[in-house]
Amino acid sequence: MNQASQTSRPTHKPRPWVDLLVSIVIPSLILMKLSGDEYLGNTWALVIGLAFPLGWGLFELIRYRKYNFIAVLGVISVGLTGGIGLMELGPQWLAIKEAAVPLLIGLAVLVSTRTSYPLVRTLLYNPSVLDVDKIQQALVEHQAVAEFEQRLLNASYLFSGTFFFSSAMNYILAKWIVTSPAGTQAFNEELGQMTLVSYPMIAIPSMIMMIGIFYYLWRTIRRLTGYTLEEVMSPHLHQHHDQSNGDQPSSK
Structure with a gap:
């Protein structure tokens, strides 16, 4: 029974560039381009931006039973950028966040x-x-x-x-x-x-x-x-x- 379920489960194929696009590029563009009051606003830009890496990470987890590292990183990156805007923190925190994300990837x-x-x-x-x-x-x-x-x-x-x-x-x-x-x-x-x-x-x-x-x-x-x-x-x-x-x- 267990072997049958493993056989029927689709094989996971690495898609690093799709991961980067869905988990980091698209959410970042939403936050940067659509967070103004004339578009989505800060709150909805954060919610929709987070939906991409969250949705993609859950899809990979449910379909392939694998954690998507880049999707998790995207959630952290988008959450930090949106949180800085929503909490109206000083711009120095953005500089720290911008440096921290690639630094974490390099360490990873x-x-x-x-x-x-x-x-x-x-x-x-x-x-x-x-x-x-x-x-x-x-x-x-x-x-x-x-x-x-x-x-x-x-x-x-x-x-x-x-x-x-x-x-x-x-x-x-x-x-x-x-x-x-x-x-x-x-x-x-x-x-x-x-x-x-x-x-x-x-x-x-x-x-x-x-x-x-x-x-x-x-x-x-x-x-x-x-x-x-x-x-x-x-x-x-x-x-x-x-x-x-x-x-x-x-x-x-």
Whole structure:
């Protein structure tokens, strides 16, 4: 009976970018853009913003029996931002909060290296992106498992470094831009301005660093297994690529 229920339960597939969008990006945009009195207001913006990570986290828990770390982080982030506005705390608390969230993620990445599920594996080295089984088999054949694990650990340290960079930059930007009392229209406008400025100053450099980490990981895989990137792409990505090519009309 118990085995049947486990068999019927759908398999959980990591969806880190969907997690980030639903749990952090959308709620943050709601708080920053729709919390003015002419839109939702502070209270309803907080309630609706919290509904996204809460709903997504409950969906993952009920459907897959797994806790969603990013959804929990989203609830904390949205709750803190909304709470600062509702309680009309000083803008220095926003700077602390903006620095605290990426700092906590960076620390979580470091802590996860001591567990059997490092966050780098979830985000970059996972079956939805790479053919992990094929890579692992080649590593075993080349007796390079230990070296690869060390490289993966190095990637985790670099990955956590991107969040520490974001933490420091978030604090500097928040202190520089957001100076009005929380709960005011000026506070919301400055929050929106900070979001716009943070994209070129924080998001793009962090994205470049992430691409650099993935390149470091791929170069390691290439050197230790001899496979090209196309050869270690996830099988479902290969199928999608083949179907796309098959749909193209013949030149004859």
